[in-house]
Structures are given as structure tokens and as C-alpha cells.
């Protein structure tokens with residue numbers, strides 16, 4: 093649904109959107125890089141307020157969040173559009189909106205789901221949280237905020253799954269209602285961010301620091317994209333998490349499969365994933381996981397002190413939780429996470 097957006101200002105007869113670091117300055121009728129925000133009559137409008145392209149109940153492990161209320165069901169929603177343009181986006185059919193489509197496709201006007209309906213549905217379906225995901229929730233910030241506010245009032249948690257490409261004023265506003273984040277740190281090279289995603293590295297690092305310093309639960313995911321993410325970057329990411337955030341921040345290494353405009357790239361070799369896992373551990377990270385790889389030993393949680401099995405998983409399924417008051421039952425070390433709530 094078309095609605096007046098937030099996070100913009102007038103600039104020399106145009107409108108400047110400051111929701112994300114792309115910083116589009118739009119003349120009358122022009123659409124932003126995300127494809128879903130446009131200058132109409134001198135105001136910035138979002139065309140996807142409540143225009144849900146996806147809604148599904150997932151295990152929270154699919155976000156991926158492994159240390160946040162494990163095993164619970166989360167109602168996950170998304171609207172079309174994205175402010176990044178990753179060559180290998182696996183959700184490109186909803187994230188990459190052709191320029192101008194918002195003015196002609198009736199989908200945007202005809203689909204509207206009231207925020208309170210989303211919250212009621214989540215409760216009815218026995219979910220403990222609502223996740224904002226699939227495309228990037230940054231570009232539906234206004235709707236996210238409205239749903240999340242009601243969700244919190246009704247006792248639900250809010251989980252944001254994002255590439256972290258957002259400006260501070262919007263992040264501060266969203267953060268008032270968010271309980272946990274799953275953030276992609278795609279590369280540790282500005283060049284790789286620019287060529288693969290049409291983004292930049294620094295704003296993502298700032299987002300991660302902000303979330304961590306606010307004390308919100310945070311897990312980080314890196315998709316191991318062949319040719320764009322080399323071993324040096326893997327090590328630098330692990331080192332940065334350990335030194336600038338904390339060694340106990342969980343890090344998920346995800347296997348790449350070719351999609352969209354990256355069909356020329358091969359899937360990540362299994363040996364590359366395993367090597368990255370050991371680099372993460374060498375750099376001092378306590379909880380490193382390998383994902384998108386069936387039946388691997390690195391998808392369960394082990395105690396960093398005594399290696400006792402704490403949470404056994406198969407894919408996104410939790411098979412067993414072996415925690416005692418948030419501690420390892422064997423050596424009593426605290427296992428960082430949000431285990432009750």
C-alpha cells in the first residue's frame with residue numbers, strides 16, 4: 093500500500109531519503125535504488141506498506157539464530173524490495189523490484205495486511221516472535237516499526253534479519269522494538285561489497301557495533317561466496333568480531349549456491365567451509381557454525397571450555413538441549429545466549 097514514508101527530507105526541490113546509506117536524492121516521479129520508495133508530488137512514499145510478499149512460520153534456527161530461545165516458532169514476513177543488489181541473491185524474485193513496477197503493478201495497492209492482523213496471526217499460530225526477513229526489512233522500516241510495536245505490547249519478541257545496510261536514525265527507531273538480530277557481514281572488503289552487492293562495508297560494521305553496544309542479542313552470518321570472499325577476509329571478519337564485539341558472538345558460515353546473476357560461480361567447496369570454521373576458532377570465536385550443508389558436525393553447540401555437547405541440531409531442528417540454568421551441566425561455564433523468555 094502506498095503510504096508517506098519516514099526518514100526523508102526536502103533537498104533543493106527534490107527529496108532525499110536517509111533511511112539507508114545509498115542516500116537517494118529523487119526528483120518528481122523518480123524511484124529509489126530499492127525500487128519501492130519514490131518521490132510523488134514532493135513527498136517520499138513507500139509503496140510496500142503492508143504489501144506482504146511472503147509470510148511463513150519457521151523455526152528460529154532458520155534465521156539463523158542458534159542462541160535465542162532455541163526451537164521456537166517465528167512468524168516471518170517480508171515485502172518486496174531491497175537496498176542491496178547482490179549478484180547471488182536467492183530471494184531475488186521478491187528483493188529485486190524492476191524500476192517503475194510500483195506505479196503499474198496492482199499488487200502494491202491491492203495487498204495490504206494490517207499490522208495488528210500479523211500480530212494476531214502470530215499468536216494464533218503459537219509463535220513466540222515475529223521475524224522481519226527474506227528481502228531486507230530496512231526498506232519496510234515503517235511497517236516493521238508498526239508491527240513490532242503492537243507485537244511487543246502483546247508479549248511477542250521481534251527479530252530482524254538484515255544485511256545491516258541502514259542509517260543510524262532509522263536503526264535507532266527500529267531498535268526500540270527489536271529483541272534479537274541476525275546480521276549478514278558479507279565481506280571484509282569494500283571492493284567486494286561494491287562489486288557483488290552495490291554496497292559498502294563501513295555502514296555494516298557500524299550497524300553491528302551499535303546493536304552489540306545496545307546489548308541486543310546478535311548473531312552474524314557470512315555467506316562464503318567463491319571468488320569474492322577470500323581467506324584473508326574470512327580471517328579479518330573473525331578477528332573483527334572477536335576484538336570489536338566479543339568472542340562469544342555466534343558466527344554462521346553459510347554455503348553459497350549459484351542464483352540470479354551469479355550462476356557462473358560454483359557452490360562453496362566443503363573444504364572451504366571447514367577451513368573457515370577452523371579460522372574462526374583459531375581467531376578465538378567460541379561459537380562457529382556451518383550452514384547450508386547437510387549433516388555436518390558444526391551445526392551443534394559445544395561448551396567452549398570442556399567441549400560438552402550443549403545443543404544438538406540437525407539442520408534447523410533442535411534434537412536436544414543440554415543446559416542447566418544457562419550453563420554447561422558438566423563444567424558450569426556460562427553458555428551465552430537468551431534461553432528463557
Ligand code: SF4
Pocket residue numbers: 109110111112113114115116123124125126127129174175231
Ligand atoms: S531506502 Fe531506498 S530510496 Fe531510501 S536511500 Fe535506500 S535505496 Fe534509496
